[in-house]
Amino acid sequence: MNSYENPLRDSQDRRLPRIAGPCVLVIFGVTGDLSRKKLMPAVYDLANRGLLPPGFGLVGFARRDWADQDFAKVVHDAVKEHARTPFREEVWEQLLEGIRFVSGTFDSDESFERLKKTIVELDTTRATGGNHAFYLSIPPSGFETVMSQLAKHGLVERQPETWNRVVIEKPFGHDLASARELNAVVERLFKPQEVFRIDHYLGKETVQNLLALRFANQMFEPIWNNHYVSHVEITMAEDIGIGGRAGYFDGIGAARDVMQNHLLQLLALTAMEEPTSFEASQLRAEKKKVLAAAHVPTPYDRHTARGQYSAGWQGGEPVIGYLEEDGVPADSGTETYAAIRVDIDNRRWAGVPFYLRTAKRMPRRVTEVALAFKRAPHLPFTATDTEELGTNALVMRIQPDEGVTLRFGAKVPGTQMEIREVSMDFAYGGSFTESSPEAYERLILDVLLGEPPLFPRQEEVELSWQILDPVLEYWASQPGNPEQYLAGTWGPESSFEMVARDGNTWRRP
Amino acid sequence: MIVELKNTTSRAISAALVDAHRGVGSASGLVLTLVIVTGESRFSEVLEAAKASATAHPSRVIVATFDDGSESGLDATVEVGEGLPGDLIVLRLHGDLRHHGDSVCLPLLLPDSPTIVWWPHESPENLATDPIGSLADRRITDAAGCGDPVEALLRRARHHTPGDTDLAWTRLTRWRSLLAAALDQTRTQVTDAVVSAAPDNAPALLLIAWLKARLGVPVTYLPGDLPGVNSVVLSTTEGDISVRRFAEGRALYQVPGQPERTVALRRRPLTDLLTEELGRMDADDVFESAAAQVVTDAGER
Numbered sequence: 001m002n003s004y005e006n007p008l009r010d011s012q013d014r015r016l017p018r019i020a021g022p023c024v025l026v027i028f029g030v031t032g033d034l035s036r037k038k039l040m041p042a043v044y045d046l047a048n049r050g051l052l053p054p055g056f057g058l059v060g061f062a063r064r065d066w067a068d069q070d071f072a073k074v075v076h077d078a079v080k081e082h083a084r085t086p087f088r089e090e091v092w093e094q095l096l097e098g099i100r101f102v103s104g105t106f107d108s109d110e111s112f113e114r115l116k117k118t119i120v121e122l123d124t125t126r127a128t129g130g131n132h133a134f135y136l137s138i139p140p141s142g143f144e145t146v147m148s149q150l151a152k153h154g155l156v157e158r159q160p161e162t163w164n165r166v167v168i169e170k171p172f173g174h175d176l177a178s179a180r181e182l183n184a185v186v187e188r189l190f191k192p193q194e195v196f197r198i199d200h201y202l203g204k205e206t207v208q209n210l211l212a213l214r215f216a217n218q219m220f221e222p223i224w225n226n227h228y229v230s231h232v233e234i235t236m237a238e239d240i241g242i243g244g245r246a247g248y249f250d251g252i253g254a255a256r257d258v259m260q261n262h263l264l265q266l267l268a269l270t271a272m273e274e275p276t277s278f279e280a281s282q283l284r285a286e287k288k289k290v291l292a293a294a295h296v297p298t299p300y301d302r303h304t305a306r307g308q309y310s311a312g313w314q315g316g317e318p319v320i321g322y323l324e325e326d327g328v329p330a331d332s333g334t335e336t337y338a339a340i341r342v343d344i345d346n347r348r349w350a351g352v353p354f355y356l357r358t359a360k361r362m363p364r365r366v367t368e369v370a371l372a373f374k375r376a377p378h379l380p381f382t383a384t385d386t387e388e389l390g391t392n393a394l395v396m397r398i399q400p401d402e403g404v405t406l407r408f409g410a411k412v413p414g415t416q417m418e419i420r421e422v423s424m425d426f427a428y429g430g431s432f433t434e435s436s437p438e439a440y441e442r443l444i445l446d447v448l449l450g451e452p453p454l455f456p457r458q459e460e461v462e463l464s465w466q467i468l469d470p471v472l473e474y475w476a477s478q479p480g481n482p483e484q485y486l487a488g489t490w491g492p493e494s495s496f497e498m499v500a501r502d503g504n505t506w507r508r509p
Numbered sequence: 510m511i512v513e514l515k516n517t518t519s520r521a522i523s524a525a526l527v528d529a530h531r532g533v534g535s536a537s538g539l540v541l542t543l544v545i546v547t548g549e550s551r552f553s554e555v556l557e558a559a560k561a562s563a564t565a566h567p568s569r570v571i572v573a574t575f576d577d578g579s580e581s582g583l584d585a586t587v588e589v590g591e592g593l594p595g596d597l598i599v600l601r602l603h604g605d606l607r608h609h610g611d612s613v614c615l616p617l618l619l620p621d622s623p624t625i626v627w628w629p630h631e632s633p634e635n636l637a638t639d640p641i642g643s644l645a646d647r648r649i650t651d652a653a654g655c656g657d658p659v660e661a662l663l664r665r666a667r668h669h670t671p672g673d674t675d676l677a678w679t680r681l682t683r684w685r686s687l688l689a690a691a692l693d694q695t696r697t698q699v700t701d702a703v704v705s706a707a708p709d710n711a712p713a714l715l716l717i718a719w720l721k722a723r724l725g726v727p728v729t730y731l732p733g734d735l736p737g738v739n740s741v742v743l744s745t746t747e748g749d750i751s752v753r754r755f756a757e758g759r760a761l762y763q764v765p766g767q768p769e770r771t772v773a774l775r776r777r778p779l780t781d782l783l784t785e786e787l788g789r790m791d792a793d794d795v796f797e798s799a800a801a802q803v804v805t806d807a808g809e810r
Contacts, residue, residue, distance in 0.1 A: 004696040007723050008689040013795040015682050015785070019690040022767075047773070050683055053690065054762045054770040090758040090773040097771065127767035239520055315519030364523060401527050 020448035022055030023131035023163075024098075024122050026115070028106075028146055029138035030060035030071075034169075039137065040075045041082040042440035047095050048085045051445055055129065057098040057122035061115060063105055071101035084438060098126050106138075106145040112153040119155065130162035133447050137169065139248075144185050156189050165447055167196045170261045172456075174252060175472065176465035183458045196447050197455045201236070201262045201367070203439025204446070204455075206398055209428070210269050210369075211278065213396065213404065220394070221274075223373070225348045230391065231504050232354045233370045234266050237362035239315060241487070242336070246327030255306070255338035255468060255475075258358040264291065264464040265456065266398075267354055270369050271344055284457060291463040293345045294354075300474040302501055306482040307337035307492035309361040314488035319361065321487065335482045336360045339495045340471055341502070353502055357495065361487040366509040367398040381417060388420040393507065403427035539595050541787065542618045544571045544626045546610075546641055555629050560597065561780040566787045569596045569619050573610055573641065581605040583613060611640040618644065623790045627783070630654040632661070637670040649786050651676040652711040662711040663807055666800035671792035677711040678796050679782040683774055684716065684738060687752050691764050697745035699724050705733040705740045713738050718802035719795070737776060 009016065025043065027035055046052050060071050075095075080087050100118045104111020122128050132155070136146060150156050156164045166186065173179030186195055214220060223229070236258055242249045249257065268287040271294075275282040297303050310321040322328060322336050337359035344354065373392040386409075395405040404426045412418040443455075456464075475482075485492040490508065499506055512525045543562065547555045552574060559570045581604035588597040598617060602610055618624050626636075626645040632655075633639040636648040652675050655661035665675050692699070702720050706713030716738060717728045724743075733739030740753035748765030752774070755761055760774035 006689060006692045006696075007699070007725075008685070008692055008720075010723075010795055012793075014789065015679075015793075015795075016686045016689050019686060019693070021694060050686060050773075053694075054687075054772045055767065088758075088773065088775070090775060093759075094771055094773045125768060126770070317518055363519075365520065400524070 017049075017051055018449055019051055020053050020056075020445065021131060022053045022127055022129040023133060023448055024057035024059060024119055024126075024128045025133045025135060025444070025448070026059045026061060026119070027135045027137055028061050028142075029136070030101075031062040031064055031074075032137055035060075035137050036074070036078040037082050038438065038440045039135065039444070040078040041084065042438055042444055044075075044079040044083045044087075044091070044095060045085050045438070045441050046445055048083070048088060048091045052095075052448075054094070055098075055127045056095070057100065057119075057126050057128045058095070059115070059118055059122070060099075060101045061104065061111075062101075063103065065103050066101050068099060068101050072096055072099045075099060084441075098122065098128075106142055106149060109149075109153070112149045112155070116153050116155055130159055132156075132163075133165045133167065135167045140168075140171070140173070140182055143168070143182060147185050147189055151189055163194070163450060164190065165194045165196060165450070166190050167198060167443070167447055170197070170199050171252065171256055172197060172261065172461045173465065174256050176462060176469050179458075179461050179465050183461070187458075192457055195457075196443065197457075197461070198439070198443050199261045199265065199455065201258070201439075202265055204442040205439065206402070207269060209402065210266075210396060211283075214270075215274055224371075226350060226352045228373050229352050230372050230374045231352055231499075231502070232267075232270060233372065233507060234263050234270070234354065234356045234368075235370070235509050236263060236358040236367040237365060237490075237509065238360050239362055239365045241309065241319060241322070241361050242325055242328075244326065246325055250328050250332055250334050253306075253334045253338065254336055254358050254360065255340075255472060259338055259340070259356055260464045260468050261456070261461075263356045263358060264294075264467060265460075266369055267291075267294070267342060267356065268460070270371075270396075271349055271354065273348070280451075284460065287456075288459055288463060290344060290346070291460060291467065294342050294467055295345070296340050296467060296471050297343050300471055303341040303498060304471050304474070305337070305339040305492060305495035305498045306335035306475055307359070307485045307495065308332075308334070308482045309336050309359075309487040310484040312361075312487035312489070314361055315363070319487045321484070322360075331481070333476075333481045335475070337482070337485060337491050337495065339491070339498060340468075341498065342467065353504070355499055355504075355506070357491070357506070359491055362490060363488055364509075365400065368395055368509050369398070370395040370507055370509070372504070372507065381419065385417045386419050388418065390421050395507075401427055539567050539569055539619055539622065541566060541622050541790075542569045542571065542624045543787070544573060544614055544624065544641060544645070546573050546626060546628050546632075547630060549574050549576055551630065556599070558629065558779045558783065562783040562787065566784065567595045568787070569617070570598070571614060571617055572597070572599045573602060573614065574600070575602050575607040575610075577607075578603040609640065611644055614641055614644055623647065625649060625787060625790075627651075627786075628654075631656070632665075634664065635668045635670075636665075636673055637668075646672060647786075647790060648673045649676065649783075650674075653677060653680075658711040659709050659714060662714060662803065666803045666807075669797060669800050671794075671797065674786060674793050674796050675711075675715075676779075676782050676786070677715055678793070678799070679785050680712045680777065681716050681719070681738070682785065683777070684741065684752065685719070687760075687762065687772065687774070688720075688741060688743065688750070691743070691750045691752075691762070695745060695747060695750060695764050695766075697747045697765070699726055699743045699745050699750075701726055701744040702728040703731060703740075703742045703744075704728060704738065705731040706738045707734075707736050708732050710737060714803055714806070715799050716741070718806055719799040721806070722798050722802045 102115045102118050123130050173182045268290050272286040272290040275286045308322045339357035342354040371394045375391050379386055389409045393407040397403050406424040407421050409419045410422045412420050483492040483494050584601040586599040623646040625647045627649040632650045636642040652658040652661040704717050720728045743750040751763045753761045758775040760772050762772045763769045
């Protein structure tokens, strides 16, 4: 049976997409923002692109007292408002036949019995084949209950020829110990290859773009090391504040929220050696190696910085400070700006500091990885000729407007010899307008196809916490709260001092 | 281009800038040159399709039309910006110049990037030796745009060179992926196949040829009442796999041992087809073998 080769498939035939097998997607926490704005539209977009199987069920589980059609209405509206591809009635009808809603709470046995009944019903009427994916769009505190309920009601029993998979979202714990606990809960029921961790900031598309840039080209790799690179800046800045998410954000902070998963993943992808192939296992092996070689240098007061935004003007609008936000205690010590220096102890990167920073209420929303190069060892010009010349830089812009910028010196036209920086720019949006699928679309498809995810496994999560934990402990041990910075500026004074100590400056993204 | 934003924020201004850049387009971001060769008669229809496809793939679009005027000459319109992410050049070749279209197009191709020629309607006998066709890496024809689609497809298949494709093939992608997915699921041996389609339907000929070539079983044709391909039934050792279009955009999908289900299966608009074609620059080997089979089948008849 396993040796079956589909005669209609041919590796040359790249027009034919892989369509997921029949299955049910169960979403816990389906009434949340994320589910409405991202998950449901992503499911529709997949259906519209013909990538969902004819036998597909979507089950929502939440506390609301809804019937199937109420839920269908919510999905319908969410899809119409947020889907990437145009709305088409026939696609919607195909989807609608498999939409169910189960009203209940996580601790109610009766709700989970009903959930089981619903899934079994779909398995028979829609022939979803006993394949189930559980998407936990809920706070980690609910994991334990949901997992034990799934086990108790026999929802994840292994049958031959069927699969069960689970999707969990960041944060994966709040330190090493809690990450391990969380993992123990999940892995009691699911094998490592059945667990899909999503970091929605870092879509598979972005990862693959980075890999293509580094490893499909001849001209970048030779200079991708400490002979040429002076330092690397990895930035994720948001222009928004915490909005209504005080309950989630306060006590967590920018470092746990973004640095542990997103920025350290970007660091790993930027700094790792070439994998022997692009199989997920090979890629993970290289990422693990580089994360294991990374650490934040001591003393931490010199190589890290944290801050909190205060009231100010952001992009032409007056905004309040973090401590005035709804639900934030007036003496909160949670950082909204975090910057650390990471050193990587290997031959390629020894001596090259990697600066990671993330913050809220920055002047603009931007995520990028910038490699700053050393100055040319000798400049055959007079000092005044090159006064305006900075250093070369290669910037991989991740969002918005994904692309690559190369900065280099050029002569200013005229009779005088004057050299100044110019940029060469490439934008994915300009050269390929086939709009990139959303991170969630790729992820859901990977889950349904059982493609080994490019997303981190537990080892990587633990390695990231090992890098970050000492810094978090140091910050917590400090008297006094993070330094305030004006909303709409590029961060606190200490962050500029931190890089200045190494003779560097942050570039303005 | 001028964009006015009232009561706005820095964020909205940044977004408008990015959009505006994209709308104007710069030659460095363009990935391909699309040359469209068409007659004067259906000019506006083709121009619309060209603009739509340019929004999908930023490209330099060159539309070449011919007229038989006695005096040789060249008129051109150049359009940049105005919501187009690329350049649009409309060429009118008069008189004798029609035999030297390549000399006009060659200097206008983007450096290094691939060139695609599309004949939305009638096309020359041999694409690769046609003056303009010889400039291209990929050549796209559309049998459905010709007076006799079946004859046009046969001509295409007989003169196939790697890099040629016909939109008749592109129209089948969704059918083919449903059938392939059905076999992925059932993992059974196909013993026999039946394709039902409107008479003289070029895509149906290709679909039959593809199934024959891939499955190595007899494939029967049945005339159908609906336009295009109506249904495909694959008989397997476990029972029948069938996909039947019963209304515009909708089809019934049946695999052995499972309930019948409705799936979305629409006739795709021209822009979709062109977008899929422009997505790949390498030769389509699977189309080549299906086309070869079409020629064999025609010989048997």
